[in-house]
Amino acid sequence: xxxxxxxPGTLSLSPGERATLSCRASQSVSSSHLAWYQQKPGQAPRLxxxxxxxxxxxxxxxxxxxxxxxxFTLTISRLEPEDFAVxxxxxxxxxxxxxxxxxxxxx
Amino acid sequence: QVQLQESGPGLVKPSETLSLTCTVSGGSISxxxxxxxxxxxxxxxxxxxxxxxNGSTNYNPSLKSRVTISVDTSKxxxxxxxxxxxxxxxxxxxxxxIIGAGPYHYYGMDVWGQGTTVTVSS
Numbered sequence: 001x002x003x004x005x006x007x008p009g010t011l012s013l014s015p016g017e018r019a020t021l022s023c024r025a026s027q028s029v030s031s032s033h034l035a036w037y038q039q040k041p042g043q044a045p046r047l048x049x050x051x052x053x054x055x056x057x058x059x060x061x062x063x064x065x066x067x068x069x070x071x072f073t074l075t076i077s078r079l080e081p082e083d084f085a086v087x088x089x090x091x092x093x094x095x096x097x098x099x100x101x102x103x104x105x106x107x
Numbered sequence: 108q109v110q111l112q113e114s115g116p117g118l119v120k121p122s123e124t125l126s127l128t129c130t131v132s133g134g135s136i137s138x139x140x141x142x143x144x145x146x147x148x149x150x151x152x153x154x155x156x157x158x159x160x161n162g163s164t165n166y167n168p169s170l171k172s173r174v175t176i177s178v179d180t181s182k183x184x185x186x187x188x189x190x191x192x193x194x195x196x197x198x199x200x201x202x203x204x205i206i207g208a209g210p211y212h213y214y215g216m217d218v219w220g221q222g223t224t225v226t227v228s229s
Contacts, residue, residue: 001168030211032211032212032213033213034213035213035215035216037152037215037216039152043221044201044203044219044220044221044222045152045201045203045216045219046219047215047216047217049215050213050214050215051212051213051214056215056217057217088151088152090152090154090215090216092205092208092213094165095154095165095167095168096142096154096157096165096167097154098151098152098153098154099151100151101151101152
């Protein structure tokens with residue numbers, strides 16, 4: 001089973017700054033099978049990125065995904081107030097797994 | 108647009124079976140993969156399993172012995188049963204749709220229900 005490790009656990013940044021979130025897989029995975037989600041308190045997760053780099057419908061272009069093999073990155077180019085949330089990476093394979101999440105908080 | 112709504116008891120006794128239903132509105136349950144995911148209080152997301160509209164299933168290995176997911180296409184619903192629950196099964200339970208997946212592609216969980224809180228307690 002693939003284990004996804006996200007870092008850092010918490011990222012403290014100011015609006016307008018760039019956020020770089022990491023997701024590391026325990027073994028090489030297909031980038032086609034890697035997704036990212038955003039979750040705000042009291043809400044269901046929202047799909048941001050699929051296939052490691054494709055934005056889901058309606059997702060602003062300040063969100064971008066990249067990576068391959070075992071290392072994947074979600075970048076938010078300029079943080080807006082509504083971007084402060086928890087972000088999860090997720091892998092689809094013989095089983096589905098989520099990373100532990102990265103909380104992006106206001107500094 | 109497609110919407111998902113979870114329903115079921117909010118309180119389940121230890122050792123009993125948790126049963127939840129997800130109703131799909133605004134679209135057909137045919138095609139797609141229909142998932143259950145849970146989130147214990149203050150913790151991250153855990154995938155429970157999915158069912159394809161044709162009835163084929165895939166479960167989280169850590170829960171497989173206790174989980175059954177079924178689909179009723181006539182009612183546009185799919186359901187979760189989790190047996191022998193303990194306090195560790197207390198969580199918000201979400202249903203979600205995977206629009207497409209296969210050996211060379213995965214389009215993510217694009218539609219989610221709002222979640223329902225289930226507490227396991229006597």
